[in-house]
Amino acid sequence: MTAPRPRLADVAERAGVSMKTVSNVINDYPHISAATRSRVETAIDALGYRPNLSARNLARGRAGMIALVVPQLDMPYFASLARHVIDAAHGAGSVVLIEQTGGDLQAERQLVAGEFARRVDGIILNPLAVGAEEIARRTDQTPLVLLGERTLDGVAPHVGIDNHAAAAIAAEHLIERGCTRLGMIGASPPLRQNVRYLGFRQAVRAAGLDLDQHLLRPTAGVRGIDGERAVEEMIDTGKPLPDGLFCATDWLALGAIRALHRHRIAVPQDVAVIGFDDIPYGEASTPSLSTIATDREQIARRAVALLNAPDKAAAEEVTIDFELIVRESTAR
Amino acid sequence: MTAPRPRLADVAERAGVSMKTVSNVINDYPHISAATRSRVETAIDALGYRPNLSARNLARGRAGMIALVVPQLDMPYFASLARHVIDAAHGAGSVVLIEQTGGDLQAERQLVAGEFARRVDGIILNPLAVGAEEIARRTDQTPLVLLGERTLDGVAPHVGIDNHAAAAIAAEHLIERGCTRLGMIGASPPLRQNVRYLGFRQAVRAAGLDLDQHLLRPTAGVRGIDGERAVEEMIDTGKPLPDGLFCATDWLALGAIRALHRHRIAVPQDVAVIGFDDIPYGEASTPSLSTIATDREQIARRAVALLNAPDKAAAEEVTIDFELIVRESTAR
DNA sequence: CTGAAAGCGCTTACAG
DNA sequence: CTGAAAGCGCTTACAG
Numbered sequence: 001m002t003a004p005r006p007r008l009a010d011v012a013e014r015a016g017v018s019m020k021t022v023s024n025v026i027n028d029y030p031h032i033s034a035a036t037r038s039r040v041e042t043a044i045d046a047l048g049y050r051p052n053l054s055a056r057n058l059a060r061g062r063a064g065m066i067a068l069v070v071p072q073l074d075m076p077y078f079a080s081l082a083r084h085v086i087d088a089a090h091g092a093g094s095v096v097l098i099e100q101t102g103g104d105l106q107a108e109r110q111l112v113a114g115e116f117a118r119r120v121d122g123i124i125l126n127p128l129a130v131g132a133e134e135i136a137r138r139t140d141q142t143p144l145v146l147l148g149e150r151t152l153d154g155v156a157p158h159v160g161i162d163n164h165a166a167a168a169i170a171a172e173h174l175i176e177r178g179c180t181r182l183g184m185i186g187a188s189p190p191l192r193q194n195v196r197y198l199g200f201r202q203a204v205r206a207a208g209l210d211l212d213q214h215l216l217r218p219t220a221g222v223r224g225i226d227g228e229r230a231v232e233e234m235i236d237t238g239k240p241l242p243d244g245l246f247c248a249t250d251w252l253a254l255g256a257i258r259a260l261h262r263h264r265i266a267v268p269q270d271v272a273v274i275g276f277d278d279i280p281y282g283e284a285s286t287p288s289l290s291t292i293a294t295d296r297e298q299i300a301r302r303a304v305a306l307l308n309a310p311d312k313a314a315a316e317e318v319t320i321d322f323e324l325i326v327r328e329s330t331a332r
Numbered sequence: 333m334t335a336p337r338p339r340l341a342d343v344a345e346r347a348g349v350s351m352k353t354v355s356n357v358i359n360d361y362p363h364i365s366a367a368t369r370s371r372v373e374t375a376i377d378a379l380g381y382r383p384n385l386s387a388r389n390l391a392r393g394r395a396g397m398i399a400l401v402v403p404q405l406d407m408p409y410f411a412s413l414a415r416h417v418i419d420a421a422h423g424a425g426s427v428v429l430i431e432q433t434g435g436d437l438q439a440e441r442q443l444v445a446g447e448f449a450r451r452v453d454g455i456i457l458n459p460l461a462v463g464a465e466e467i468a469r470r471t472d473q474t475p476l477v478l479l480g481e482r483t484l485d486g487v488a489p490h491v492g493i494d495n496h497a498a499a500a501i502a503a504e505h506l507i508e509r510g511c512t513r514l515g516m517i518g519a520s521p522p523l524r525q526n527v528r529y530l531g532f533r534q535a536v537r538a539a540g541l542d543l544d545q546h547l548l549r550p551t552a553g554v555r556g557i558d559g560e561r562a563v564e565e566m567i568d569t570g571k572p573l574p575d576g577l578f579c580a581t582d583w584l585a586l587g588a589i590r591a592l593h594r595h596r597i598a599v600p601q602d603v604a605v606i607g608f609d610d611i612p613y614g615e616a617s618t619p620s621l622s623t624i625a626t627d628r629e630q631i632a633r634r635a636v637a638l639l640n641a642p643d644k645a646a647a648e649e650v651t652i653d654f655e656l657i658v659r660e661s662t663a664r
Numbered sequence: 665c666t667g668a669a670a671g672c673g674c675t676t677a678c679a680g
Numbered sequence: 681c682t683g684a685a686a687g688c689g690c691t692t693a694c695a696g
Contacts, residue, residue: 100418
């Protein structure tokens with residue numbers, strides 16, 4: 001019925017050369033005469049030959065696959081990250097296996113412990129729950145690169161931005177726009193270990209402003225509704241509201257704005273709001289959202305590169321650029 | 333240095349059985365004595381054996397991979413879809429190779445023509461640009477399942493919702509809320525072939541309402557800014573605005589709301605707005621967005637299943653449920 | 665129920 | 681520059 005798939009041997013036969021020669025041509029090895037190369041290429045085209053990746057990977061002793069582990073692919077920050085990791089891996093001849101942990105500690109643990117052992121050539125992990133000790137203890141040899149907010153004490157190579165500096169710049173931006181009572185939502189506890197909170201606090205103190213505890217609210221989750229609740233709680237206290245609010249992520253910020261609107265509090269006039277991540281919807285929302293944008297294409301590229309640079313600097317820290325993006329939510 | 337990876341042969345040796353027996357255990361074939369099975373399982377655990385997928389796929393003559401082709405992974409609808417396709421494929425023992433076309437006709441064409449020929453076991457494609465004829469003409473044998481708004485004349489199996497009915501229900505919802513001048517943005521031209529437009533129109537006419545041409549605006553792109561421009565253009569005409577606006581996607585709807593707000597037109601009081609897709613941000617935006625939600629988990633599951641049901645109904649049409657979700661943007 | 669062996673389609677020393 | 685052959689680690693008829 002259906003034509004049998006042409007193999008490398010078929011190409012070799014048709015071109016009148018050995019399999020080795022065909023392999024050399026395909027893999028772009030040097031020292032092939034132009035004439036031979038073109039004979040081989042003609043045969044490849046005529047037969048419509050495409051290498052069998054399973055066979056190649058088996059012979060090469062690699063999986064041809066890297067794993068990208070994120071909490072949820074449909075969180076836009078991670079979707080965008082995944083997009084760039086796929087592109088970067090493509091350039092390195094690998095496909096990307098996307099695994100979703102749901103931020104579940106157990107799932108992250110199994111991954112770190114070696115769930116993917118020898119199934120993939122490397123793992124890019126954005127950890128939410130798992131701790132530095134567990135990563136340090138891992139016996140699985142699969143190369144691992146960490147992404148995300150937490151540096152995790154250099155137990156593995158990490159690609160990320162300087163979250164302390166970025167949070168400070170967000171706070172400074174609010175201050176520069178005239179805010180004097182700053183609040184923050186979304187820092188996961190404990191606050192003292194939250195890098196974005198620490199950067200935020202430093203900037204606020206450096207400006208000589210006070211930090212009111214009731215304006216600092218961790219959130220249980222990462223969704224818009226969690227930001228909404230945090231702001232509702234703030235309002236429920238009956239104490240004075242902030243005039244500038246830093247949200248640890250854009251998604252939380254969207255929810256925060258909803259809560260403010262519900263109480264007829266104008267953004268940015270009454271409260272200026274800034275988020276973090278630059279998700280695609282930030283500019284489509286009303287008001288459009290000021291934020292810190294990270295260069296996700298660069299993060300992806302560096303992470304993939306690090307995976308392929310085995311031992312070189314066991315736990316290298318790669319710092320990526322970020323950028324303050326000013327939109328309507330802080331325009332005042 | 334690093335321990336050599338245990339192979340099936342090692343397991344067989346340790347358990348004192350043949351490779352075939354180990355294979356039988358791993359693949360859950362019947363007719364293995366409990367004693368043998370447990371001996372093999374003990375050996376697997378002791379050695380930490382994991383099958384080499386490249387070898388397995390090579391021997392089985394499959395790729396172990398399906399391709400999911402979407403315009404852009406970081407469009408939330410597709411991110412969410414991808415998430416579920418990954419989960420569904422996982423259940424079928426496949427990994428998902430995600431390919432992004434950017435909605436580019438050339439890219440879609442190459443895919444349909446066989447860019448993935450024999451690299452993957454099946455392709456799930458959400459086509460934007462490519463036409464039915466081209467799909468009908470394809471010679472590549474790779475199973476193909478279509479997703480999305482366009483049915484494409486049944487040239488391939490298709491999983492989707494009844495877009496005509498869904499658009500009609502969106503329009504009826506606006507009418508039921510008292511809207512009498514309905515508009516629509518985002519139907520890609522030609523309008524007469526746009527299923528969502530046709531459903532919308534039918535509902536409007538069935539209610540005995542007129543359809544004003546200047547309230548019907550296709551959009552050049554799919555982003556929020558495109559919806560914003562469409563509404564700006566509508567306003568620029570100086571003609572009466574709609575009191576109910578149906579947007580072909582949620583993202584466009586977010587942009588539309590921005591434009592309305594900019595002109596101090598209240599949503600939903602002056603204009604009720606409804607979108608389509610139920611993207612994750614719809615409920616976090618201000619006002620939260622009424623929309624049509626499709627069951628993406630179901631879409632993914634059926635699409636993967638169809639890929640594995642080879643010839644059975646060459647071009648089956650699978651219709652998935654949808655649901656009207658009423659939120660603030662039409663609450664009046 | 666289980667064994668011995670061929671075969672999947674590549675890559676890669678090893679020779680020439 | 682090119683060939684003949686082994687080997688990657690599975691699965692699967694074919695025998696028993």
